Amino acid sequence: MRFMLIVKANEQSEAGVMPSRELIAEMMKFNEKLANAGVLLSLDGLHPSSKGARVSFKNGKPTVTDGPFSETKELIGGYWFIEAASREEAIGWAMLSPAPNGNGEGIIEVRQLVEMSDFPADTIDQDAIDRVLAAKQGA
Numbered sequence: 714m715r716f717m718l719i720v721k722a723n724e725q726s727e728a729g730v731m732p733s734r735e736l737i738a739e740m741m742k743f744n745e746k747l748a749n750a751g752v753l754l755s756l757d758g759l760h761p762s763s764k765g766a767r768v769s770f771k772n773g774k775p776t777v778t779d780g781p782f783s784e785t786k787e788l789i790g791g792y793w794f795i796e797a798a799s800r801e802e803a804i805g806w807a808m809l810s811p812a813p814n815g816n817g818e819g820i821i822e823v824r825q826l827v828e829m830s831d832f833p834a835d836t837i838d839q840d841a842i843d844r845v846l847a848a849k850q851g852a
Contacts (some may be wrong), residue, residue: 714797714800716797716803716824717793717823718803720758721787721814722762723760723818726814727761727763727781727788729763739811740810747806751796752796753795754795754796756791759789769846775800791813
């Protein structure tokens with residue numbers, strides 16, 4: 714099963730303040746631990762929402778809103794994608810992380826990714842999936 718470990722943004726990350734050297738070093742050790750265990754699929758940090766945009770839909774019409782966005786506790790500051798045998802294992806990995814916002818603070822949300830096998834078979838267009846995968850590999 715694949716899981717996303719979502720690091721919640723805080724006021725400092727939203728202000729564009731980079732983590733301390735110490736926190737970066739701790740995070741790199743954690744990243745190495747994930748990689749060495751063979752569970753790390755990908756990871757990234759995100760720029761503040763002031764550099765982002767939201768596309769909202771109402772009645773099928775998209776509207777673009779430029780950042781920043783006010784509610785920092787609901788924003789994503791970074792993430793890891795990992796492969797884990799269970800929700801409990803994914804939570805265990807999140808618990809091994811250094812506190813992601815420094816000073817012993819932060820929130821990591823653990824969410825399982827929806828897999829194609831989770832959808833009812835009669836809703837899947839295998840030809841469309843194959844085209845998407847082929848296009849992805851060609852990119």
